Amino acid sequence: MTVTISTRRRVGRTALELPVFGFGAAHLGELYARLDEAESQATLAAAWDAGVRFYDTAPWYGRGLSEHRLGGFLRTRPRNEFIVNTKVGRILHRPDDPATFSTAPWAGGLPFEVEFNYTHDGVMRAYEQVLQRLALNTVDTLVIHDLDTMFHTPELVTGYLKELTDGGGLKALQELKAAGDIKAIGVGNNVPGNLDEMLSAIDVDFAIVAMPYTLLDQGVLDTSMQRCLDRGISVIIGAPFASGILVTGSGAGAMYAYGKAPPEVQAKVRGIEAVCAAHNVSMPVAALQFPLAHPAVVSVIPGAAKASEVQANVAALAVQIPAAFWSDLKAQGLLAANAPVPTN
Secondary structure, three states, X not given: OOOOOOOEEEOOOOOOEEEOEOEEOHHHHOOOOOOOHHHHHHHHHHHHHOOOOEEEOOOOOOOOHHHHHHHHHHOOOOHHXXXXXXXXXXXXXXXXXXXXXXXXXXXXXXXXXXXXXXXXHHHHHHHHHHHHHHOOOOOOEEEEEOOOOOOOOHHHHHHHHHHHHHOOHHHHHHHHHHOOOOOEEEEEEOOHHHHHHHHHHOOXXXXXXXXXXXXXXXXXXOOHHHHHHHHOOEEEEOOOOHHHHHHHOOOOOOEEOOEEOOHHHHHHHHHHHHHHHHHOOOHHHHHHHHXXXXXXXXXXXXXXXXXXXHHHHHHHOOOOOOHHHHHHHHHOOOOOOOOOOOOO
């Protein structure tokens, strides 16, 4: 399997083809640290100059800041040369008390309150808002975002799913697709069981799998990933570095699932690091290449906060990894025995 920055794969049963490598813009919303404007634009310029033409963002990322920054860059580029995905499910509005409002959990971001809304009117309002923040009058795809227990109680998940199906949220997305305003509909969440519930309840073209399928964890290989493969639903891998630890490595400050990496995760990463060292393989390179071997996966969208990070991620696609590396990971129980792996 040889892929390059220009390799494209078809999304589900749609006519849309996505580059196998995209840019995840969560860091532009100041995920772990503040990011000045010049550096955010330099990062986007580095991605563009390297040939990146697929960009993923969301209203949640920095409470609108990621969309503002990404759109400010893309609006100066030819619209027919890039693909942009953003998300619905959240509406942003002025907080009741702007003087005391906190943007947490974002390190920075914008001072706007979030309202979850998966109804027809809520999806349409979110759609109009994202166009304005992006300064673009079209987006290519929309994702139903974070309808899972990472953000809601189980009771709220059930209620919001009912809003989506009975309250017209899904119908709104289908109307936009039928009108040609978007090319594909996706779902994105972080919790395996909730993802299966969503895929059972609604019909979508693709799923953004943010945490459960990485070099570190293949727990959904025989469930959600297989379901997507069986139903012709494409997968975009939204967090190939498991939110940080597969880049930084184990140790103090390592992040996993958007929080401090627990001891058992640290231990498994140390095992992967040992195999990487034995084969002279960079762990971030392996983390980026691994998910692209799965037949349902059409793209990976790693995040970056610096130009050098983008350049390193793009360069990782071309690195040759020996077959023995993958074999050793499986032999040591560090990778699922039936997980598809890259071949040179």
